[in-house]
Amino acid sequence: NEMPDYEQNMQQAQEDGIDLIATRPGTVSYIITRSGVPQVALGDTVEKGDVLVSGAVPVYNEDTTVREYRYVDADGDILLEHVTNFTATLPYDHIEKVYTGREETRSYLKAGGNSWTIPGDRPFLVYDSVIKETRPLLFEKLSIPLYWGTVTHREYQNVEYVYTQEEVKVLLNQKLMVFLTSLEEKGVQIIEKNVKIENDGSSWVLRGDFLVWEPVSAGQDTLRPDLEEGQGQDPGQQN
Secondary structure, eight states, X not given: OOOOHHHHHHHHHHXXXXXXEOSSOEEEEEEEEEESEEOOOXXXXXXXXXXXXXXXXXXXXXXXXXXXXXXXXXXXXXXEEEEEEEEEEEESEEEEEEEEEEEXXXXXXXXXXXXXXXXXXXXXXXXXXXXXXXXXXXHHHTTOOEEEEEEEEEEEEEEEEEOOHHHHHHHHHHHHHHHHHHHHHTTOEEEEEEEEEEEOSSEEEEEEEEEEEEEOOGGGOEEOOOOOTTSOOOGGGOO
């Protein structure tokens, strides 16, 4: 019988161990290793995919040569320092729905999947509708699917408004806060920030540059490549 894929993956993980790798370029700003062999030091610059902590732990002979490798799941606390950018835009103007105050209400009766309403022409050029539906208590107790409802059509106009400076700041900063909250949820620490709002000729643009410390997620570890035991190869120098 063939072994299921998930069992093969588990066996491979147990045999080869797991490396802790860089998920983005950056500079190592903090590193504490709990298991495995660190391949980088504080202040090192790394690229995406670089091994930060190796899951291959060398076992040495008495003459300090490597006899074999013991494979573990690499683990540690590592922060990578890098710059992340954020951009949000807002057009100069926007369309708002302004109600004129004119309304028209029509009634209807619904039984099961059928409904009947008082016929009429299109009430207004532009409008929306609010439906209110009730079921008489007697029919509800008797489980009779008979409903009475009204449809109120409300006329409105689409009016173009220009954002004020204060509205621009509020709306763009709301978008920025959503971005910053997402960073916080990932455990990202903001060290420095530079945020400005500019006019690009057709819209308002908020641009932010953030120097951050981002943790390396253990959930994004990858299985280390196969390594034959007893070769004495330094896992930190593999291609």
